[in-house]
Amino acid sequence: MLRPDDPERNPMTTAPSCELTILMPCLNEAETLETCIRKALGYLERAGVDGEVLIADNGSTDGSQAIATGLGARVVDIPEKGYGAALIGGIEAARGVFVIMGDADDSYDFSSLDPFVEQLRGGAQLVMGNRFRGGIEPGAMPPLHKYLGNPVLSGIGALFFKPGVRDFHCGLRGFHRAAILGLGLRTSGMEFASEMVVKACLARLRIVEVPTTLKKDGRSRPPHLRSWHDGWRHLRFLLVFSPKWLFFYPGVAMFGVGVLAAVLLLFGPVEIGSVGFDVSTMIYAMAAAVLGYQAVLFSILTKVYAEHEGFLPAGPRFRMITDRLTIERGLLTGVGIFLVGLVVAVLQVIRWGDTGFGELDARTAVRVAVPAALGLMLGFQTMMSSMVVGILTIPTRGGTNPAAPEPSVAALAS
Structure with missing residues (x-):
């Protein structure tokens, strides 16, 4: 298991050694992790893709790490708590040129990743899944999320940033690792999903969307997502970045x-x-x-x-x-x-x-x-x-943009 101070965790020193990393954030997913890893490994073998399965573990206490390593997946330990923190650490540790990320609760089908890989090989820098086009099984998404949360937040995101996608918060997405690392993603919570799309839009990355399916997850416990709390954090993020x-x-x-x-x-x-x-x-x-x-x-x-x-x-x-x-x-x-x-x-x-x-x-x-x-x-x-x-706009040694011109408050049309 990789530790946070391992040089392999440094994105500047982690050179790609395979084509694809299938990345799963994990926090006590022992019930479904084996199924997800087997599907991902099966896809790599069936499709003939040179790749790896990487588990970004966020402090599991149910033996998820042992399950992953026993199946041949690689595990990286992410001590900082949060969905975004786990994924950022996983992306940094990934060995693939491309990364496809998805939840380890068996709600996404890791055995059917061909559309994502095809688009990435074709030059797309961010490939978003669309659950509304691919199909949502009964009970897979709460009505509050299906008819209010996702449509409203996706609509606001489309209005503000025009990403060209209709499912702003699909958790199954693929991307070019170097391009996403270049965005400097920072959020550690659930709003990471919004930050990736927003910053990709602002950086003019090539974004495409492919249909994907969503089925009811296989866990017996409630999900980590908190509807109103995390929904507000997504909305707040969209507003702050616009x-x-x-x-x-x-x-x-x-x-x-x-x-x-x-x-x-x-x-x-x-x-x-x-x-x-x-x-x-x-x-x-x-x-x-x-x-x-x-x-x-x-x-x-x-x-x-x-x-x-x-x-x-x-x-x-x-x-x-x-x-x-x-x-x-x-x-x-x-x-x-x-x-x-x-x-x-x-x-x-x-x-x-x-x-x-x-x-x-x-x-x-x-x-x-x-x-x-x-x-x-x-x-x-x-x-x-x-x-x-x-x-x-005073230039500083530690500033990120010391050469930036000094704008006036009269620049109202920007």
Whole structure:
């Protein structure tokens, strides 16, 4: 059994010595592990594929390790707990040019891997199984997962990242080992399944999908998966890795609606049917504009930080904008917006002084104060965010992207 400090675990020193590694994460799978290994070994022999069966053991206490080694499989010990941690360790220890991974609960058929191998040999870098196309046996997938969890999460993943696959979370998938190692996968839990697809999409890997079947697993104990908890972790991961959908698009919508409403109410009350809108609505519209603008700034800060640290790649449009817009220009833009608001505020005070600083008409005063306050707040936010961007992009010896250009917070279209 390989230990974590074994040099063979180092992906930089593990040279491919066979074509295919069939990888199974394992945590107390003694009931079904033998069946899975026999099917995998049988496939390698039947198909004439030069390969190995690798068990990434995550601390089994039921004798799974002995079962695996007794059948001729290789076992690597992964002390860090978690589905993702086991698979990352297994991928690093794999000896194959290609890796096909799948659960060791006998829910996937390791004796029918020909479509995966065919696509990998044809140049695909990630081959996803599709259980909905291949068939889901009765009882193999809980109704909550089949009709809500998987369709919703797969739909969100397809909308955000456009991977070209419809089953985002199928556990049976094959890939080119070097290409996947190059993605720098990090998550240790169930969201590893999403991270692999998301980062493969962002890295523009060639992704294809093949039908596969899912049958009821052969275990007598409940699965490790926790529906709501792990579903939320998948959704959270998808949102965090898509600043546009988490911050930018909602922010633009809020900002646009807020500014539009404020401008319309600047010239007087507006009535729609029997409902009237006046200065109180104008104040809420200003708040919506400020919140929306802040969300847009968050999207930019998130993108800059993630790109600088290597979490997310920068797209060509983002690069084009950041090449032209510097921090200094962002600061000047913020100062300009701030000064516009300040001038409006000063003019209102001067006009108030012309009346002897007496009582003002509240509605008239608010209609002037709202755009002035909006300019002051947006200008200040722009200046401060520009400085934060400057801090995030300071080159460091340990940084992943020290040569990256300094983008401005005005790069809103990225």
